[in-house]
Amino acid sequence: MNRLIFKLPLLFTLTALFLLHSTLVQSNPSEEPAGISARRTADFVHGVIEAGRTTYSKTIVDRLGKSGSLKTTENWKQENTLPLPAQFLMMSSHMSNQRGIGMRYRLMSLWPINPKNVPPSQTEKRGLKQVAQNPDQPFTWVVQKNGVWFYEAIYPDKAVVESCVSCHNQHPKSPKTDFKIGDVMGGIVIDLPLGRRFNKKPSDHFLFPPEVVADYVHSILESNRAVYAKHIVERLESRKILSASEHWEQNHALMLPAQFLMNTSRLIREQGLGLNFQLISLWPINMKNSPDNKFEQMGLETVDYHPIRPYTGRIKIGRKQFFQSIYADLAVSPACVECHNAHPKSPKRDFKLLDVMGGVVVTLPIR
Numbered sequence: 001m002n003r004l005i006f007k008l009p010l011l012f013t014l015t016a017l018f019l020l021h022s023t024l025v026q027s028n029p030s031e032e033p034a035g036i037s038a039r040r041t042a043d044f045v046h047g048v049i050e051a052g053r054t055t056y057s058k059t060i061v062d063r064l065g066k067s068g069s070l071k072t073t074e075n076w077k078q079e080n081t082l083p084l085p086a087q088f089l090m091m092s093s094h095m096s097n098q099r100g101i102g103m104r105y106r107l108m109s110l111w112p113i114n115p116k117n118v119p120p121s122q123t124e125k126r127g128l129k130q131v132a133q134n135p136d137q138p139f140t141w142v143v144q145k146n147g148v149w150f151y152e153a154i155y156p157d158k159a160v161v162e163s164c165v166s167c168h169n170q171h172p173k174s175p176k177t178d179f180k181i182g183d184v185m186g187g188i189v190i191d192l193p194l195g196r197r198f199n200k201k202p203s204d205h206f207l208f209p210p211e212v213v214a215d216y217v218h219s220i221l222e223s224n225r226a227v228y229a230k231h232i233v234e235r236l237e238s239r240k241i242l243s244a245s246e247h248w249e250q251n252h253a254l255m256l257p258a259q260f261l262m263n264t265s266r267l268i269r270e271q272g273l274g275l276n277f278q279l280i281s282l283w284p285i286n287m288k289n290s291p292d293n294k295f296e297q298m299g300l301e302t303v304d305y306h307p308i309r310p311y312t313g314r315i316k317i318g319r320k321q322f323f324q325s326i327y328a329d330l331a332v333s334p335a336c337v338e339c340h341n342a343h344p345k346s347p348k349r350d351f352k353l354l355d356v357m358g359g360v361v362v363t364l365p366i367r
């Protein structure tokens, strides 16, 4: 009897180990990857930042500047103009960084107009020099700050349009006056938290759960759209300077926030990273934005009553595996409700503030 009592804990432990082992094996069969590498995660984050920056520079700043509709100036608030591309990126990164999801990003340069944008450490300085010489590769390293390890990556920020060069070269505070189109003018620095528990130095091989990578992508998209909606569309409409129109290309108008997101999504697909996102709804104005399959239908129905957490799943297309997250898209401002309820093609006319109007689908390749 006594012996049995002594053996029970052992038996129990063995059974528990066996069960644990079998569930681990079940939830992680050999062909299922554990996550996305730090380098690929940084590539995805950078791809989304870059696509948002290009959408803003080309379809807003350049187009409205060339047509004489509206200028872009540093003191945009006072002068009722458009914020600079760098200011747009900084507002958006500030909003995303404030959310406290761990991933952070910012703009820096070796020749900054604003002294706040100098590289704070020798490594960042070396990284900026390296991407200026070799713009095809990001500069990456691993660093410990306050006990937490971070994977950091610097990607080059290039003069993609003539206005980048002419404005910087002529700016009284610019320390460099001979930028040419195509030059690297600075860099986008991305920080990814790796955690505390490392005995040795972590590396590129560190894997991020796809749920977390999807959250990073979603956070940047949300921040870009919110900055665009608030500081561009709502501000300029309320001051009767420009208005947003579905037919923005013909009208010298601003594109709608949904169109800003869709333009960014097209640019991301063109980058060939396999990353994608879409705005869909059970009540779409544009039928193209209806759910495409059962997963999307279920996801939209689920986030409609569980809006806090995204609906996630894995799909296989051909031999490739993808991870998908569907995030609730809320009516965050009265403009969302008013425009959708009044739109002749909207199948739903009783949206209220903070209702779930649809979902943002983020798709990541995992294998």
Ligand code: HEC
Pocket (backbone or CB within 6 Å): 057, 072, 073, 074, 084, 085, 086, 087, 107, 108, 109, 111, 112, 113, 114, 115, 117, 157, 158, 159, 160, 161, 163, 164, 165, 167, 168, 171, 185, 186, 187
């Ligand atoms: C109309 C003027 C103007 C245009 C156009 C412009 N910039 Fe800037 N840029 C600035 C100013 C002013 C700052 C400093 C903003 C601040 O206060 O942080 C800045 C900041 C930057 C920074 C951060 C380092 C620094 O200089 O402070 C980079 C990098 C940068 N711009 C690159 C670009 C690129 C690339 C483009 C084109 C896509 C561009 N800029 C277009 C005026 C401009």
Ligand code: HEC
Pocket (backbone or CB within 6 Å): 229, 244, 246, 256, 257, 258, 259, 279, 280, 281, 283, 284, 285, 286, 287, 289, 329, 330, 331, 332, 333, 335, 336, 337, 339, 340, 343, 357, 358, 359
């Ligand atoms: C001025 C009108 C207008 C405003 C303001 C507006 N939308 Fe839309 N929205 C549209 C139009 C038009 C489309 C269809 C775009 C297209 O052709 O794909 C759309 C598309 C969408 C879609 C994709 C499904 C669909 O209906 O085609 C969602 C989701 C959505 N908007 C949510 C929002 C949210 C949330 C807000 C506020 C943050 C908002 N919209 C603000 C007009 C508007």
